[in-house]
Amino acid sequence: MIKALLSHCLVWLLLVAASVQAAVAAGDSVTLGVFAYRPDNVINERYQPLADYLTLETGMPVNLRVFNQDDMNRALAANQIDFFLTNPSHFLVIRSERSLTGALATLGRNWQGETTGSIGGVIIARAEREDINRLQDLEKKSIATPGLTYLGGYQAQALELVNAGVDVRRHNRMVFLGNHDRVIRSVLSGDTDVGFIRTGIYEELLSENPNLADELKIINPQQLRGYPFVLSTRLYPEWPLVSLPHVDSRTVRRVASALFALEPEHAAAQAAGLAGFSPPADYQSVEMLTRTLRMPPYDQVPRVTWVDILHQYRNWVITVAVLFVLLVITSLWLGRKKKQLASEERRLRSLIASWPQPMLMIRNGELVDCNRAAVDLVGYTSEASLLGKSLAAFSPHSQPDGAPSSQKSEALFTRVTAGEVSQTEWLFVRSNGERVWVAMTLAPVYEHGSDIPSVLCSWHDITRRKQAEEQQRLALRVFKNAREAIFITDAHGVVMDINESYTQITGRDHKSAIGSLPPMPVDEGSAILVAASRHGVWSGEFAARHQDGQAIVLNLSLSSVLDEQGELSHFVGVFSDITRQKEIEKQLRIMAHYDALTNLPNRVLFSDRLHQSMAQARRQNYRLAVVYIDLDQFKPVNDAFGHDAGDGLLVEVARRMRATLREEDSLARLGGDEFAAIIVNVPDAVTLDILLSRLLTVIAEPVWVANHSVEVSASMGYTLYPQGEEIDGDQLLRQADQAMYRAKREGKNRYYCFQDADA
Numbered sequence: 001m002i003k004a005l006l007s008h009c010l011v012w013l014l015l016v017a018a019s020v021q022a023a024v025a026a027g028d029s030v031t032l033g034v035f036a037y038r039p040d041n042v043i044n045e046r047y048q049p050l051a052d053y054l055t056l057e058t059g060m061p062v063n064l065r066v067f068n069q070d071d072m073n074r075a076l077a078a079n080q081i082d083f084f085l086t087n088p089s090h091f092l093v094i095r096s097e098r099s100l101t102g103a104l105a106t107l108g109r110n111w112q113g114e115t116t117g118s119i120g121g122v123i124i125a126r127a128e129r130e131d132i133n134r135l136q137d138l139e140k141k142s143i144a145t146p147g148l149t150y151l152g153g154y155q156a157q158a159l160e161l162v163n164a165g166v167d168v169r170r171h172n173r174m175v176f177l178g179n180h181d182r183v184i185r186s187v188l189s190g191d192t193d194v195g196f197i198r199t200g201i202y203e204e205l206l207s208e209n210p211n212l213a214d215e216l217k218i219i220n221p222q223q224l225r226g227y228p229f230v231l232s233t234r235l236y237p238e239w240p241l242v243s244l245p246h247v248d249s250r251t252v253r254r255v256a257s258a259l260f261a262l263e264p265e266h267a268a269a270q271a272a273g274l275a276g277f278s279p280p281a282d283y284q285s286v287e288m289l290t291r292t293l294r295m296p297p298y299d300q301v302p303r304v305t306w307v308d309i310l311h312q313y314r315n316w317v318i319t320v321a322v323l324f325v326l327l328v329i330t331s332l333w334l335g336r337k338k339k340q341l342a343s344e345e346r347r348l349r350s351l352i353a354s355w356p357q358p359m360l361m362i363r364n365g366e367l368v369d370c371n372r373a374a375v376d377l378v379g380y381t382s383e384a385s386l387l388g389k390s391l392a393a394f395s396p397h398s399q400p401d402g403a404p405s406s407q408k409s410e411a412l413f414t415r416v417t418a419g420e421v422s423q424t425e426w427l428f429v430r431s432n433g434e435r436v437w438v439a440m441t442l443a444p445v446y447e448h449g450s451d452i453p454s455v456l457c458s459w460h461d462i463t464r465r466k467q468a469e470e471q472q473r474l475a476l477r478v479f480k481n482a483r484e485a486i487f488i489t490d491a492h493g494v495v496m497d498i499n500e501s502y503t504q505i506t507g508r509d510h511k512s513a514i515g516s517l518p519p520m521p522v523d524e525g526s527a528i529l530v531a532a533s534r535h536g537v538w539s540g541e542f543a544a545r546h547q548d549g550q551a552i553v554l555n556l557s558l559s560s561v562l563d564e565q566g567e568l569s570h571f572v573g574v575f576s577d578i579t580r581q582k583e584i585e586k587q588l589r590i591m592a593h594y595d596a597l598t599n600l601p602n603r604v605l606f607s608d609r610l611h612q613s614m615a616q617a618r619r620q621n622y623r624l625a626v627v628y629i630d631l632d633q634f635k636p637v638n639d640a641f642g643h644d645a646g647d648g649l650l651v652e653v654a655r656r657m658r659a660t661l662r663e664e665d666s667l668a669r670l671g672g673d674e675f676a677a678i679i680v681n682v683p684d685a686v687t688l689d690i691l692l693s694r695l696l697t698v699i700a701e702p703v704w705v706a707n708h709s710v711e712v713s714a715s716m717g718y719t720l721y722p723q724g725e726e727i728d729g730d731q732l733l734r735q736a737d738q739a740m741y742r743a744k745r746e747g748k749n750r751y752y753c754f755q756d757a758d759a
Contacts, residue, residue, distance in 0.1 A: 096297030103240030121156030152198025507547025
């Protein structure tokens with residue numbers, strides 16, 4: 001057995017060498033960078049078989065390079081790496097600094113036959129430390145950790161301690177050692193009280209040194225069924241494998257295909273302790289962790305200065321300042337003129353007449369004098385048309401607050417004649433019926449020889465301002481009552497305000513939403529802010545999560561807002577929940593492409609998969625077989641026991657055939673009791689015969705339907721591709737159909753190849 005194993009290893013190494021030689025001759029190679037969370041020699045020993053495996057499967061040399069985080073950052077900046085494998089927190093930092101499209105795959109760990117795609121943190125201390133048993137006991141203790149950007153070596157534990165009321169960032173002495181092995185040595189030697197390591201490290205070292213279980217203890221152990229490692233924190237997605245933007249798409253597909261095809265039993269997977277690779281996980285939980293801890297790349301908080309506040313409310317500041325200046329000027333002017341009223345009356349009249357702002361003189365409630373600006377404001381032809389009338393004559397019956405204009409004006413004059421300067425907003429009606437708003441100031445003017453003062457009235461046209469305020473109120477009502485979620489952010493994308501629909505769709509209340517980032521695609525992140533600021537608008541659909549964890553799909557439209565100087569000041573986003581719509585679309589796609597009874601692909605989807613498989617067979621230079629399957633003696637079952645029994649028979653036979661075929665093969669129901677299969681990568685006729693014989697066997701086994709045991713058989717015909725001349729998928733299916741009819745003629749419960757059928 002050992003000789004056979006050595007023989008297989010030698011053959012595999014020769015294939016790797018041949019593949020590398022061929023790829024070098026073609027001048028095509030890639031570099032895989034792996035983050036060294038343990039000593040470099042350990043990481044090299046574990047992941048070199050993976051690089052050799054990728055070399056063999058992709059047909060191009062894959063060079064392994066092991067880095068610490070700083071060296072990996074420098075290598076990425078110099079484009080010296082094509083693919084890299086690192087912890088999720090480090091991936092978020094790299095993604096924020098470089099234009100990455102997202103993770104290519106997420107690795108799965110394998111330990112003693114149990115697999116997991118999650119990573120967590122472990123808190124260790126020496127076994128004899130009786131003063132360290134709970135998370136609260138870690139306060140003010142010295143802590144060894146590989147580094148701040150290690151998810152399982154620092155961040156997971158830091159968040160767990162913050163939630164327990166212990167802020168290690170402020171009250172503990174942190175010792176950064178670069179990798180997990182040094183952390184364990186530091187705890188064992190007594191240099192530090194506590195150590196932070198990632199899950200899996202403890203078990204690896206325990207297998208090398210069983211005495212370690214007596215020397216160390218786990219703080220805050222978690223009991224998770226099915227998780228193979230000791231754990232002190234919650235779980236997060238495992239390491240991502242990422243491709244750099246400069247790598248061409250064909251190379252990315254080849255590497256991804258090889259990664260997803262890696263089985264746990266493969267030598268490369270066993271060397272690295274892997275269960276294989278799966279589609280990219282959702283790293284939003286890691287992003288939320290780093291945001292909570294304000295770790296890179298989310299350690300920068302936008303600064304709000306007095307200049308920003310003044311810039312935001314500048315219109316109100318200017319308006320109040322102007323009104324205040326006018327009030328001061330008017331008050332000073334009236335105070336000075338009161339002492340000189342008799343001698344300055346003529347000068348006052350001349351000033352009022354030439355003043356560009358509407359001015360009027362009122363005595364006993366009637367206009368006795370006005371300037372041209374006042375006449376023009378109310379739209380009359382001459383000053384004489386205004387004299388002798390009250391303010392109520394140019395006003396609507398009631399002011400907007402509901403008070404009658406006549407009563408409100410009398411109350412104003414009463415206060416002013418008592419010596420008070422009054423300011424108010426007033427609505428007038430022009431002679432043509434238009435309405436005009438004014439800011440009206442009334443002040444007492446003491447004339448010589450009169451005990452009752454006259455009233456000097458000035459108007460300032462604020463119609464545009466009132467219209468703008470009305471538009472703002474309307475916009476606010478639309479903002480609050482819109483069914484779509486609306487949010488407003490600053491120039492950095494931080495939310496400033498939201499409406500009620502935002503809370504209903506996302507589950508985040510106003511308090512938690514303000515100051516945070518709005519829902520955005522995880523893969524694109526801040527790139528959509530850049531796109532919206534550059535093009536004015538960005539729109540798209542993406543997957544998100546409700547505050548309660550429920551998956552939702554949002555349709556977002558993000559627009560940029562510029563200030564008077566043309567600079568970006570805000571973003572306005574509108575999104576709606578289209579989860580139900582997407583579910584309906586998915587159901588429609590399923591109905592269009594899958595058989596409702598057996599859940600197998602129907603003829604349409606089978607045809608599409610056949611064309612794809614033919615194209616892949618041509619690219620990868622292997623053969624495939626198309627098999628046409630027809631059940632024998634199915635109609636008697638239907639006639640004897642009814643259609644429900646026939647349907648049950650079809651479901652069971654379909655299940656057996658699907659279980660017999662390989663994972664990469666396809667099985668479809670074409671209609672009635674007819675099925676078709678695509679068998680890819682057929683190495684030889686013997687292998688295909690074995691597979692078809694197994695299909696005949698499982699189909700012929702008895703099936704229990706309608707309280708009876710029934711038996712059917714199958715007639716099968718198959719054809720191979722490629723052939724001497726190029727043909728399409730429909731021709732392949734017809735060839736297999738012809739071979740199937742030959743099998744029926746020859747006695748059923750057998751299979752024939754198309755060439756044999758022709759003969």
